[in-house]
Amino acid sequence: MSGIPLTIEHLTPKARGGQDDEENLWLSCRLCNEAKGVLTEAADPQTGVSVPLYNPRAQTWKEHFAWDEQNTHLIGLTAVGRATIQALSLNDELRVRARAIWTQAGYHPPEP
Numbered sequence: 266m267s268g269i270p271l272t273i274e275h276l277t278p279k280a281r282g283g284q285d286d287e288e289n290l291w292l293s294c295r296l297c298n299e300a301k302g303v304l305t306e307a308a309d310p311q312t313g314v315s316v317p318l319y320n321p322r323a324q325t326w327k328e329h330f331a332w333d334e335q336n337t338h339l340i341g342l343t344a345v346g347r348a349t350i351q352a353l354s355l356n357d358e359l360r361v362r363a364r365a366i367w368t369q370a371g372y373h374p375p376e377p
Contacts, residue, residue, distance in 0.1 A: 273290055274293035281305060300352065309344035310347055311344070318352060329341065338361060339355050
């Protein structure tokens with residue numbers, strides 16, 4: 266979440282054979298969608314092994330991610346979580362600062 270309007274993301278990008286069917290579409294902030302681009306996998310920064318990016322239609326968020334104590338940084342609990350956080354820059358300065366403000370205002374973290 267970044268406070269930026271959502272866009273339609275193709276979980277499997279059209280450039281990689283993805284279709285426009287509902288099972289392949291998801292709402293995503295523009296920053297995440299642009300960071301993902303045509304990626305379907307990325308390297309786990311801990312092991313260097315290439316793994317699929319998190320798929321919100323097929324996987325459970327809590328199995329792959331958690332919030333730190335301040336609710337500002339995402340923590341990858343699995344290789345998929347860590348690779349997704351890094352590939353999409355989910356802990357960049359803009360997002361972390363926004364989450365700190367949202368946490369103080371009581372809007373963050375979102376309900377699972």
